[in-house]
Amino acid sequence: MPSGAPIPRWKSLALVFSTFMWIFVGITFILGSLAYWLLLSRSNKSVKFVSVFFDMLSTYVEVSISDKYNGTVAKSFFITWLFYCMIITSVYRSGLIGFLADPGEYEPINTLEQLNRSGLKMLSAMHVFQVKDKELKDLTMYKL
Numbered sequence: 798m799p800s801g802a803p804i805p806r807w808k809s810l811a812l813v814f815s816t817f818m819w820i821f822v823g824i825t826f827i828l829g830s831l832a833y834w835l836l837l838s839r840s841n842k843s844v845k846f847v848s849v850f851f852d853m854l855s856t857y858v859e860v861s862i863s864d865k866y867n868g869t870v871a872k873s874f875f876i877t878w879l880f881y882c883m884i885i886t887s888v889y890r891s892g893l894i895g896f897l898a899d900p901g902e903y904e905p906i907n908t909l910e911q912l913n914r915s916g917l918k919m920l921s922a923m924h925v926f927q928v929k930d931k932e933l934k935d936l937t938m939y940k941l
Contacts, residue, residue, distance in 0.1 A: 802903050803900060803901070803902050803903075804900040804902060804903060805900070806896075808900070809893060809896035809897055809900050810893070812896060812900075813892035813893050813896055814892070822885060825881070826853065826854075826857065829853060829878055829881075830846075830849055830850045830853040831846075832874065833849055833871075833874060833875070833878065834846045834849040834850075836871045836874055837849060837871060840868055856878060856879060856882045857882055857885070858886075859886060
């Protein structure tokens with residue numbers, strides 16, 4: 798049986814965060830964009846959600862955006878948002894550097910169930926030699 802295969806480096810982009818963390822980041826992004834659009838639409842009726850959405854996306858990737866924030870609440874929200882984005886991108890970068898340096902390995906196959914689900918082609922001489930031992934015959938229930 799092969800040991801755990803190395804994880805391809807390109808998969809490191811998504812493996813930096815767990816699935817739960819990616820969901821959290823996505824929900825936070827959508828809710829933050831919506832809240833910020835609501836704050837801006839109160840003071841500026843012509844602001845479009847798509848524009849706010851791309852502005853918030855730009856802050857995730859650390860691109861500067863124009864200053865269109867009026868009011869203490871909108872500015873406070875935006876500063877808090879920038880602080881959140883700084884933390885998330887710092888954590889992601891540090892995890893990404895670790896994964897790129899050593900991406901790790903997939904878990905090796907330890908049980909017959911895992912071997913059966915692995916899709917590896919298995920060969921057996923049990924059918925050829927008509928094994929009498931009941932325990933060995935029970936192994937034939939797996940896809941051989």
